[in-house]
Amino acid sequence: MDSKPRPIESADTVSTDETSKELGPIEFTGDDEKRLRWTFRKVDATMLFILICSNILNAIDRGNLGMAKVAGLEDDIGLHGSDFNVIVSLMYPTYLLFMLPSNLVLRRLGARIWLSLICVIWGVVNMCMAFAKNKAQFIVLRLLLGAAESGATPGALMLITLWYPREMVTSRIALFYSAFPAGATIGGPIASGIMKITNPRFRSWEWIFFIEGLTTAGFGLLMFLLLADYPDSSWLFRKHEKALLKRRMEQDQAEGGHRTVNRKRLWIHVRDPLLYVQSLMFFCANFAPITILTFTAIIVNQMGYSPSAAQAMQAAPGICGFVGMLTSRYYPKWFGSHYFGCLFVAGWIITGSSILLGTVNNSARIFALCALAFGGFGASGIEAGWIMSNAGGPTRSAFSGALNSGIGGLGALSASYIYRNKDAPRYLFGHGMNLFAGLLWVVLGTVAYTIIRYRNHQKATHPTDISHLTEDEQIDLENDHPEFRYVA
DSSP states (O other), X not given: OOSSOOOTTOGGGSOHHHHHXXXXXXXXXXXXXXXXXXXXXXXXXXXXXXXXXXXXXXXXXXXXXXXXXXXXXXXXXXXXXXXXXXXXXTHHHHHHHTHHHHHHHHHHHOHHHHHHHHHHHHHHHHHHHTTOOSHHHHHHHHHXXXXXXXXXXXXXXXXXXXXXXXXXXXXXXXXXXXXXXXXXHHHHHHHHHHTTOOOTTSOHHHHHHHHHHHHHHHHHHHHHHHOOSSGGGOTTSOXXXXXXXXXXXXXXXXXXXXXXXXXXXXXXXXXXXXXXXXXXXXXXXXXXXXXXXXXXXXXXHTTXXXXXXXXXXXXXXXXXXXXXXXXXXXXXHHHSSHHXXXXXXXXXXXXXXXXXXXXXXXXXXXXXXXXXXXXXXXHHHHHHHHHHHTOOSHHHHHHHHHHHHHHHHHHHXXXXXXXXXXXXXXXXXXXXXXXXXXXXXXXXXXXXXXXXXXXXXXXXXXXXXXXXXXXXXXXXXXXXXTTOOOOO
């Protein structure tokens, strides 16, 4: 599965040599550079901002089930025992199952049409939850929600790679992913405000699903009007801005070219234990974000706060998660390596979980949820950067991304079951599982760091002679190239 899915018309289908001959050297004057910087700021303020907003709505729609529970969902539709956890979890199997088919449709239709369509679909599914009357109906709707949302992130990442040169992609993807904790920040206060609606047509939790779903569906229509697959097809940009963007992307194409996935090399990566160790780190990293997105309002409500207050108080952990996600991209620079950055975020996860396990003081537990959010979202950010930084070519990149998403999704699925009704009000099992995930994260990170140090030492002391290989064969070595060094 290609890590950067693009429509058939993408310029990536042209080889490096052919592109270079066709375009020749592409140079920018000083004035061009200034106008180009301004144009990319405009891209940030339009296309990227729209994608971030859609991802915020994605996070809100995933987490609104927890808000609805606080508002009386369980009692109103007759849920018992672990029924709520089952309903929460069932979006993830279809999310993972439909990720590949969604990518195929994405290539066929293009990101603009597909992103707009699925945004409308998952908004309508959320609206339908306002009319669900029993467990079976909620199960069906959560399965549909997972299927609809499966194409949202791949489509957004595709658009980012079509609008930005490679050196800008990482920072924009970091901003895109920061929308998840941003959704947690504003989702609670929004639900708290919606609960104040006194119209008897719906119960308060039904209003949450209906209004938030309607907002998402409406935003999907707006996306269709504002997004474009390529800069030269957008009506938001002037002719000279389109020309500058096109020239810059052509330059990026000529410098980087396109190489397809190498099947022989793929099987080598499939057998690489380092990828599985790092992907299991993402499994662990998903426990805390799922806790914050879905269960924070429930946990706070069981501390004795009213439903509306519990929903509003989710904003504090959400803000901390947002800061943790944004700053995670700097940890390798600040701490000297990804590994020590991983130890830093683990300290926050372990500290937060330990406080939640060890005290009944409400102020301390609110602080602990903030610490858990800061560390958990930061862990998600730094792990994704670490595994992709060690992709020495397109084959490694494609498999790393797919494996990481799959195993990470299983972590989200597992985390859906750790906060059970029978454990209220302390939820010691859930807090203990977050503590275990933090400790396991440290162990896995240490194993990954050890493997990387060993491999780099072997490359330095036992270099491989590749002089007999052609240039293409040398490039296809990817991580096995003697000059490649793993990022610790």
